[in-house]
Amino acid sequence: MSIATVTAPTSAPAVTFTRTKRGGNGSNPTTEYSALLRTVRDAGLLTRRRGFYIGxxxxxxxxxxxxxxxxxxxxxxxxxxxxxGVLGLILTQFAFLAHEASHRxxxxxxxxxxxxxxTIANLIVGISYxxxxxxHSRHHANPNIIGKDPDxxxxxxxxxxTDAAKARGLYAWATKRQGYLFFPILTLEGLNLHLHGFRTVFGRGKVDKRWLEAVMLVTRIGAYLTALFLLLPPGMAFAFLGVQLAVFGxxxxxxxxxxxxxxxxxxxxxxxxFLRRxxxxxxxVKGGVLMDTFMGGLNHQVEHHLFPNMPRPHLKKAQAITKQYCADKDILYTEATLPQSYGIVIRYLNRVGLSAGADPFDCPAATAFGR
Structure with a gap:
C-alpha cells in the first residue's frame, strides 16, 4: 500500500473533527494507538540511549x-x-538536550x-526549565488546538x-506581512526566551524549584555578562551579546x-x-543524519509527539513503522523538505495576516471572496 504523504500544502484552514468513538475504519481509536505503541515498544525503540546523550x-x-x-x-x-554566532549554535544544541531530558x-x-x-536549561542555556x-507539556497534549496550545x-x-483581526495601526501593517517578517522577528526570540525565564522564576505563579532556578539563572547571566564586559570593550561586548542572542533565537x-x-x-x-490529533x-522534515543533528530530532515531529519519551536515535526507525501504520489506517501523514516547510510557514502566516485590522462586522464570505 502506498504511503499517504503531503509535501507542501499552501495553507491550513481550521478543521473541525467530530470523531469521538470510532476510527475511520471502524476500530477503536484507543486500541489503534495501543497497537502502534506496542509495535514500537516490541522493536526496542523506547529503550534509553544514554551513551548517545553522554557523547x-x-x-x-x-x-x-x-x-x-x-x-x-x-x-x-x-x-x-x-x-x-558559534556560541549561539552551541547553546541551541544544549537546548535540544534539555528538551529531550524534559521528555524523559x-x-x-x-x-x-x-x-x-x-541544569542544562537554566545554568547553560539560560532558560527556565x-x-x-x-x-511544552500543554502543547504536546493539545497541538494546534485553539485556546489550549500555548504555541x-x-x-x-x-x-x-481571529487573532490577526485584532491588530490595529502599525501592528496591523506588520501582521499583514508577518510571514515575510517571521524570520527577522526570530532574531529577538532569544532575548524573549530569556525574559520569559526571569519573569517565571521571579513572578507570582507556582514554579517548581523556584529558588534553585533563580540562583541558576542569575549565576549564569552574571558570569556571562561579567566575562563579556571584563574582557571586551563595551561596544564589542554588546555586539557579541546581540549576535549570540540573534543566532540562538x-x-x-x-x-x-x-x-x-x-x-x-x-x-x-x-x-x-490521540493518534489522529x-x-x-x-x-x-525530510532528511538524514545531518537533519537529525541540525534539528535535534525535531524533524521527526510526528513520532516525537506519538512517543515523546523515545530517544532521538530511534525516531528514524519509528518513522518507517508509523508511516506504514498511518497508510493502513488511512490517516494522512505529512512530511516536506526543510525549504518547503519554511515556504509553507511563510505563506500560511501571510494568509492569516490578511485579516489584520478587519472590521468585525464585515461579511466573512465577502471578505474571503475579496481576497
Whole structure:
C-alpha cells in the first residue's frame, strides 16, 4: 500500500473533527494507538540511549570550552562576533538536550532527567526549565488546538485569522506581512526566551524549584555578562551579546516552526483521538543524519509527539513503522523538505495576516471572496 504523504500544502484552514468513538475504519481509536505503541515498544525503540546523550553532552561541552578559550585568546577583536554566532549554535544544541531530558528520553529515572534538564536549561542555556515544562507539556497534549496550545496563542505573530483581526495601526501593517517578517522577528526570540525565564522564576505563579532556578539563572547571566564586559570593550561586548542572542533565537525558531505551523488548526471543543490529533497536526522534515543533528530530532515531529519519551536515535526507525501504520489506517501523514516547510510557514502566516485590522462586522464570505 502506498504511503499517504503531503509535501507542501499552501495553507491550513481550521478543521473541525467530530470523531469521538470510532476510527475511520471502524476500530477503536484507543486500541489503534495501543497497537502502534506496542509495535514500537516490541522493536526496542523506547529503550534509553544514554551513551548517545553522554557523547552529545561531551562534544557540546568540549565545543563550549573551545569557544571560551578562543574568546580569551582573541581579546579585543571584531572576530569575536564569529565566536558569538558559534556560541549561539552551541547553546541551541544544549537546548535540544534539555528538551529531550524534559521528555524523559535520556534516563529511565524521572528525577535524573529533571536534574539534567534543569541544569542544562537554566545554568547553560539560560532558560527556565519549569517555564518550558509547563508550556511544552500543554502543547504536546493539545497541538494546534485553539485556546489550549500555548504555541498558537497570539503574540507578535498571529496564528489564526481571529487573532490577526485584532491588530490595529502599525501592528496591523506588520501582521499583514508577518510571514515575510517571521524570520527577522526570530532574531529577538532569544532575548524573549530569556525574559520569559526571569519573569517565571521571579513572578507570582507556582514554579517548581523556584529558588534553585533563580540562583541558576542569575549565576549564569552574571558570569556571562561579567566575562563579556571584563574582557571586551563595551561596544564589542554588546555586539557579541546581540549576535549570540540573534543566532540562538533564529536557530531555535527555525527548528521548532516547521513542525506545526501551517498544519490544521483545531477548534477548542474538537474531539479527536490521540493518534489522529498528533499525526494530523504535525509535519515531519525530510532528511538524514545531518537533519537529525541540525534539528535535534525535531524533524521527526510526528513520532516525537506519538512517543515523546523515545530517544532521538530511534525516531528514524519509528518513522518507517508509523508511516506504514498511518497508510493502513488511512490517516494522512505529512512530511516536506526543510525549504518547503519554511515556504509553507511563510505563506500560511501571510494568509492569516490578511485579516489584520478587519472590521468585525464585515461579511466573512465577502471578505474571503475579496481576497
Amino acid at each position: 552529545m553532552f561531551a562534544v557540546l561541552t568540549a565545543a563550549l570550552g573551545a569557544v571560551g578559550v578562543g574568546f580569551v585568546l582573541l581579546g579585543d577583536s571584531w572576530f569575536q562576533l564569529i565566536l558569538a 528520553q535520556v534516563f529511565t529515572s524521572g528525577k535524573a532527567n529533571d536534574v539534567a534538564g534543569r 519549569s517555564w518550558w515544562m509547563t508550556k 498558537i496563542d497570539r503574540d507578535f505573530v498571529s496564528f489564526t485569522e 533564529v536557530y531555535m525558531g527555525a527548528s521548532f516552526a516547521p513542525n506545526h505551523k501551517g498544519m490544521p488548526i483545531l477548534p477548542h471543543d474538537s474531539k479527536v483521538d 498528533q499525526v494530523l497536526t504535525g509535519r515531519n
